[in-house]
Amino acid sequence: EAGVAQSPRYKIIEKRQSVAFWCNPISGHATLYWYQQILGQGPKLLIQFQNNGVVDDSQLPKDRFSAERLKGVDSTLKIQPAKLEDSAVYLCASSGDRFYEQYFGPGTRLTVT
């Protein structure tokens, strides 16, 4: 069974530029999560999708972050414009019938200079 795929693995951009991350969850998993993990901290949930609908985006900075999950499968997370404090690892996770088990992708490490 293929795991959660994310790309790119690493990205370096300058502040005020835009960036997009892609996630493909495990096949058949209805729920998809995007997390932000700042160095030395646990992950922080940015947005949760159930199929192609948003369940929770209360911690998503909507003035600069956006996310979509078209057709209820893969998802993109965009930052525009980026700030220095956006430097973090962005983790995508998915869960299926065993809703309490979240499976994570390798993450995208973003550095904003």
Add this chain to the structure above:
Amino acid sequence: AQKITQTQPGMFVQEKEAVTLDCTYDTSDQSYGLFWYKQPSSGEMIFLIYQGSYDEQNATEGRYSLNFQKARKSANLVISASQLGDSAMYFCAMRDSNYQLIWGAGTKLIIKP
């Protein structure tokens, strides 16, 4: 407020010894779940073990066991016979009533040869 506390920022353990990673939680929910994840330097979050609040027996998965003490609100992870490959960050997390994860700050475990 719901909260996960991991009091050990870092631990050094000799190879082949058992290690206990501490986790305490705070919730007013009757139904909740507790998780442990491992995050190697590569960045991926790896699900290790799950304990439901109504589970009467402690969860076990291979070398991992969860010492669940409900009255004390603790959910410590025990790794038996530690290996060099166990060196990583370990995160305790709790599923809240919205099925979202609340994360601790993590413990960095280093196994010494």
